[in-house]
Amino acid sequence: MENSILQNALKSVYESEVAFSKFITANDTGTTGGHQSGFHIHKQAWPLFFENPGRKGENSDKLVTIKWQNDFETESRFIYYGVGTRNEYRLTRFGRGFPFLSDDNVGDLLVICKRSDDFYEAYVIQGDIQIEEFFANLNLTVNDTNSIIPKLSYQTPEDKMHQCFIEFLQFLDVEFPPAFELAYHSRDCYNKAFEITLQSVLENPDNCLINWLDAEFQLFKVIENDRYAVRIQEPFSSVSDLVETANTILNRRKSRAGKSLENHLAEIFYKFDLSFESQVITEHNKRPDFVFPGQEAYLDPKFDTSKLCILAAKTTCKDRWRQVLNEADRVTTKHLFTLQQGISSNQLEEMIKYNVQLVVPRNYLSSFPKAYRSRILTLGSFLKYLGRLQS
Numbered sequence: 001m002e003n004s005i006l007q008n009a010l011k012s013v014y015e016s017e018v019a020f021s022k023f024i025t026a027n028d029t030g031t032t033g034g035h036q037s038g039f040h041i042h043k044q045a046w047p048l049f050f051e052n053p054g055r056k057g058e059n060s061d062k063l064v065t066i067k068w069q070n071d072f073e074t075e076s077r078f079i080y081y082g083v084g085t086r087n088e089y090r091l092t093r094f095g096r097g098f099p100f101l102s103d104d105n106v107g108d109l110l111v112i113c114k115r116s117d118d119f120y121e122a123y124v125i126q127g128d129i130q131i132e133e134f135f136a137n138l139n140l141t142v143n144d145t146n147s148i149i150p151k152l153s154y155q156t157p158e159d160k161m162h163q164c165f166i167e168f169l170q171f172l173d174v175e176f177p178p179a180f181e182l183a184y185h186s187r188d189c190y191n192k193a194f195e196i197t198l199q200s201v202l203e204n205p206d207n208c209l210i211n212w213l214d215a216e217f218q219l220f221k222v223i224e225n226d227r228y229a230v231r232i233q234e235p236f237s238s239v240s241d242l243v244e245t246a247n248t249i250l251n252r253r254k255s256r257a258g259k260s261l262e263n264h265l266a267e268i269f270y271k272f273d274l275s276f277e278s279q280v281i282t283e284h285n286k287r288p289d290f291v292f293p294g295q296e297a298y299l300d301p302k303f304d305t306s307k308l309c310i311l312a313a314k315t316t317c318k319d320r321w322r323q324v325l326n327e328a329d330r331v332t333t334k335h336l337f338t339l340q341q342g343i344s345s346n347q348l349e350e351m352i353k354y355n356v357q358l359v360v361p362r363n364y365l366s367s368f369p370k371a372y373r374s375r376i377l378t379l380g381s382f383l384k385y386l387g388r389l390q391s
Contacts, residue, residue: 004226005164006130008070009111009123010137014163016113016121019149020048021140024108024124029101038092038101039110041145046089049116054080056087066112066120074098082371083229099235100124109134109145137162157193161215164189165222179259182223186216187267201216201271206362206379212264213339261313262289265337272383275390282310288327289313292386308387311335311359311382318343325354333357335382348372 013019020041028039039338046053049062061079064116068074092110100108109125111134124130135141138149168185188321190196190212201208262278269276275293282288282298291298292309310331312324317338324334336351337359343351348368351358352375360368362378377385 002338004170005069005123006125006134007170007226009113009125009134010052011117011163011166011170012113012121012123013111013138013149016115018048018114019047020112020147021134021144021149022110022146024100024105024110026103026106029103029106030360038090038094041078041089041091043087045146045148047148048112049089050080054082054087054089056082058082062118064120066122068100068122069124070121138204157195161189161193161218162222164193166220168219169222169226172223176223180263181266182220183212183216183260183263186219187212187264189219190215192199198271201268204380205268205272205383209264209268209379210361210363212267213260216260261315261337261339265290265311266315268379268383269386272387274383274386282328282330284326286327288324291328293390298328305330305332309335309389311337313337314340316340318347321347321351321356322354324356335359337379337382339364340377343368345369345372348375 007314022039022042025040030037041048045052049064054060058079059079061077063075063077066074066076067353074094076091078089078091080089100110105124105126109131111123111125113121115121125134126214135144144150147289165186168189176182194211266276266278269290276290277285277294278290280291280295280298282291282295288310290313292311292312293307297303298308308328308331310324310328312334314320314336315338317336317340321336321338324336327334333355335357339358339361341364343358348358357377358375359377359382361380362380365373365376365378365382370377
């Protein structure tokens with residue numbers, strides 16, 4: 001719940017005309033015994049509500065609707081007291097049962113965002129971790145509170161991608177999305193933030209694949225931190241409870257990693273307009289990760305075997321590359337795409353002996369023994385090979 005409030009608050013700050021933050025004080029809650037009511041707003045924050053600063057000797061006010069925690073609304077009043085000895089701004093009128101003006105709220109972070117002339121969104125962020133993350137996302141320090149939050153005149157592509165992740169999480173109504181959906185949305189956020197076009201993919205598929213994989217991992221961490229933020233802060237009832245939770249997290253991580261590579265490779269193949277199918281049955285119920293051009297061609301005894309290709313996708317392959325050998329009897333050379341960086345000369349020799357053609361991202365080539373680099377395909381060169389097969 002707290003993380004959802006944090007993400008909604010950040011989204012509101014990014015999208016608002018003006019935003020303000022301050023720590024709730026004892027003066028705000030009335031703990032000090034003063035007669036003032038409501039939140040005190042710093043004098044330099046007048047643009048949050050007024051077009052001009054208040055004039056000494058006059059009181060002025062403005063009625064506004066405020067939506068709190070993306071949940072309930074209050075009809076509130078922003079007022080400047082300038083008569084007599086007073087010279088201050090306050091936000092007042094919250095109605096009965098308003099939950100954020102008690103002693104327990106002292107030290108919480110109040111965030112107010114102007115969405116239109118008379119409509120505002122406000123959030124009360126509680127807990128050190130949530131408050132620190134709010135500051136980190138906006139590149140603020142504790143000393144930057146009690147003032148207008150500077151508008152980000154320039155958002156880096158990384159900022160835009162993270163904001164896209166937050167928006168996706170806001171509307172996510174399941175604990176974790178399916179692997180395909182996670183891959184799709186991470187890729188979509190990355191492409192929009194970094195302005196990746198079809199031409200970008202066609203010109204540099206190796207880089208795109210690595211960046212998509214990294215973006216998905218980042219999105220996964222955002223979701224994981226949100227889903228387990230509360231759970232890991234609470235004491236576990238037993239060692240079994242701890243182990244069960246840890247195993248759930250680890251198994252989900254391993255499952256995602258395997259499917260992630262397949263999903264993004266498939267997108268590359270679609271972009272290159274290649275004919276292929278994934279996880280189709282060959283002999284003995286074997287299921288290669290990718291068959292080119294597809295199952296029908298593979299099972300057709302009249303189809304030219306020189307036009308067939310299979311590709312296994314494994315994040316690591318030091319011990320598992322031999323699994324590829326029996327996945328398709330009609331194809332002599334088995335292609336294997338891996339993210340593993342560096343394989344020994346002895347293993348590479350063994351792969352060559354058994355007709356396993358290694359495919360790796362171009363940037364990973366330098367991690368392999370120099371004598372073998374010319375015998376390893378990059379993703380780009382593998383795609384050109386497929387293009388020739390299907391031309």
